[in-house]
Amino acid sequence: MVQPLLLDVKDEVQVILSLEEAVLRPDEHSSFLQPLFGFMLQILYDEDLISEEAVLRWIALRDGTEDDKIPVDKQRLFNEPVVLKFVEWIQKDEEDDDENDDEEDDDDDA
Numbered sequence: 001m002v003q004p005l006l007l008d009v010k011d012e013v014q015v016i017l018s019l020e021e022a023v024l025r026p027d028e029h030s031s032f033l034q035p036l037f038g039f040m041l042q043i044l045y046d047e048d049l050i051s052e053e054a055v056l057r058w059i060a061l062r063d064g065t066e067d068d069k070i071p072v073d074k075q076r077l078f079n080e081p082v083v084l085k086f087v088e089w090i091q092k093d094e095e096d097d098d099e100n101d102d103e104e105d106d107d108d109d110a
Contacts, residue, residue: 009051009054009057012049012050012051012053015050015054016041016044016050016055016058017061019037019040019041019044023036023040023077024074034080035082036082037077037080037082037083038082038083038086039082045086052090052093052094055087056091062075063087
């Protein structure tokens with residue numbers, strides 16, 4: 001399987017970047033694949049092939065929080081409605097995890 005080949009979060013981010021490159025490659029399939037990119041991310045995440053941390057790192061590369069200039073095609077792909085919906089869901093899940101961690105810390109202090 002693929003999982004044993006992914007040794008750390010950096011490898012997982014590379015999988016996302018490689019998938020991004022593949023769907024953006026100009027060929028006869030790109031117009032079909034680009035709208036499916038968000039679903040592909042969801043499948044990789046649901047099957048535990050990429051972690052929440054890897055997705056969050058990729059989001060930081062694409063949402064402008066990193067200083068690198070984002071190529072127009074990658075920015076457009078990131079702004080696809082399905083991708084944005086996945087991004088929002090991951091970020092909300094992270095916020096919920098952070099809130100739960102804070103509540104557990106408060107319980108430990110009591």
